[in-house]
Amino acid sequence: MRPARSAALSWYQLKRDLDAEKSEATKDKQSEDMRSRNTEVAHPAVKRIRKTVGRGMVNLCADLIVHLSIQISVDITDTFFRAFQHRQRVDRCCGLFDEDSGTASVHNQTTAQLRDLVHNLSLEQLKYQELLNSFKSAFNQRMESLELSIAYAHNSQRSLISAQQRYYLQLIKSRDRDLDVLSSELTSTRLLQLDEVRNSLFDVNSSLASLSSQLAEVFAHIRRKTAQNVQLSILDVILSDQCNQSCAYSLTKLSDAIFGLKEHIKHLVSVVAFLGVLAACGLSNRVRV
Structure with missing residues (x-):
């Protein structure tokens, strides 16, 4: 100015x-x-x-x-x-x-000043043009770098998301495989346990059948013995010529023998019941195992 x-x-x-x-x-x-x-x-x-x-x-x-x-x-x-x-x-x-x-020198000086002013203005214009061009180039470079950064960030985000998706899919597949293996193991274990229970039941049934046959034989033997004793008692009473006291004594002895047989039968029944309880307990323990 x-x-x-x-x-x-x-x-x-x-x-x-x-x-x-x-x-x-x-x-x-x-x-x-x-x-x-x-x-x-x-x-x-x-x-x-x-x-x-x-x-x-x-x-x-x-x-x-x-x-x-x-x-x-x-x-x-x-x-x-x-x-x-x-x-x-x-x-x-x-x-x-x-x-x-x-005034010629003043005019010449004024003309020179005007010329210098125009020259300075031209230089300022060139300077501003250079600054504008440099600003445009710098701005374009910044915009290009910004676009490249945005593209890189976008690609990085996509790659990260895809990697996480693959990781979670692998986890799901591995979990499904583990579940399949566990279910197969449980199924095989259940089948084995069922086979063991069936075998134990078969053994118990066979043992109970043998025990029942043995008990039947015992009861038959007891009945035979009881019948023989009764018959012998009756024969002794009939054939004996003793007095009434001896008859009473014989009857008393016969009644004692019958009572003893009854007690023996009760004892056998309790033994059979105890054997049944033991068999049931062994079966339950096998089922629990």
Whole structure:
């Protein structure tokens, strides 16, 4: 902003100098000089130098380009203002002033300042363009790296999920195999236990059958013995010629013998019941095993 401010002050000083010169010279002579110079001033093609900065092309004007902040149109000669407004060459427009006057050096200094200002602005524009290009490239690189990071994270998440799914499927399959093995073992164990129970029942039944046959033989033998004893007692009573006392004694003896046989029979029945209980207990123990 300081070069623009100094340029504005220079233009204001130039205006005052022009007013002083206009008051000294005649208006007709100045108008004729301006007309003659206007006819000589053409619209030359502006020389431009093209420079490549990064990806874009920046055009640098080698001649004076009037900045908007220094376009002062207050009481400036129309020809001079149009020359700056239409970006004509400054050196031709500067011929409007007399080189021998005291303001020629001021005008030349102002022109040099304006040229320096334009050059600085062009350099700033190049600098900003370079910064913009570098920012764009850095931003594109950051975006590419971000996209790659997102893709990598997505792939990592998918691989992790698939690995966990495979792991859990393997666990389920191994559990099913273990359950199948356990069920087969339980089935085989149950079948073996059933076979053992059936064999034990068959043994118990066979032992009970043999025991019942033995008991039947014992009862038959007891009955035979009882019948023989009764018969012998009766024969003794009939054949004996003893007195009534001896008969009573015989009857008493017979009754004692019968009572003894009954007791013996009761004892045998209790023994058979005890054997049955023992057989039942052995069967239950085998079933529990």
